[in-house]
Amino acid sequence: MRMDRQTYQKIYSSLNNFGDVFRLSEEYSRPEGMLATILNQKIVKMTRFKHRRIYSREKELFLRWTQGRSILELAEYTFFPPTLMASLILKNCDMSRKSINWLFKHLDCIENRRLRKEIGKALDADYFFSPRAHEMQCKKGEMGEGIIQKWLDDRNISYCTEAEIRAQGDGKTPDFVLADPICIEDHMIRWIESKALFGDDLEHKHYEKKQFEEYADIFGEGMVVYWYGYLEDLQSEGEGYLVKDHSFFGEYKEQTDELFNYLVYW
Structure with missing residues (x-):
């Protein structure tokens, strides 16, 4: 959105x-x-x-x-x-x-x-900032990654997860690295990064320098998912990755609704 x-x-x-x-x-x-x-x-x-x-x-x-x-x-x-x-x-x-x-x-x-x-x-x-708030944020991250994993599995797309790649001793890596590129909107996507965030300028610039640019240099074109939406004029075109939100995974409405409604407050 x-x-x-x-x-x-x-x-x-x-x-x-x-x-x-x-x-x-x-x-x-x-x-x-x-x-x-x-x-x-x-x-x-x-x-x-x-x-x-x-x-x-x-x-x-x-x-x-x-x-x-x-x-x-x-x-x-x-x-x-x-x-x-x-x-x-x-x-x-x-x-x-x-x-x-x-x-x-x-x-x-x-x-x-x-x-x-x-x-x-x-x-x-x-x-x-409490431990419970941190646990909630981690859980939302896991839920977002779970939706992407299901999307990939349902299409029989082979991939390695960040944990699998790190276990091999490699350094920085996206959440998912695809065995073969897939075409999305005329882009050959080779990796996907999940962010349980809203993509504003500050967050995007931070992760762009910290992660996205490096992933694009190493793996090629990719896709970043800001689950809670992003600014419509966010600068990403031509940077080596697409930016999407939950609407890209519309077939999994039950899962995305659960993510959006997960412990908004307690």
């Missing part, structure tokens, strides 16, 4: 929380899953810009916590994701990043009762 830039900019500027997702979905007749994905990408982008500034205040924020402000209150006060605020507090309790990530998945092992309670609430309130 492609989106014109003007509509995207209106939606993007109005998306600030999950309440906006459902309101704007109805207003613009766009799937909730698409808008939830755009919101997620917006929050991640904003957090990247804000991260250094927040951590420059970590001693002040830790002091506020020791004086009784909760992790959630500090997150709301700084407009910073609760999970990352919890990480900041634990870091100032002299815990390593590895230990923090482990504790987030084993809350019962946190001996300090206050910390255990506040971190549990922080993780439950975080739709973007």
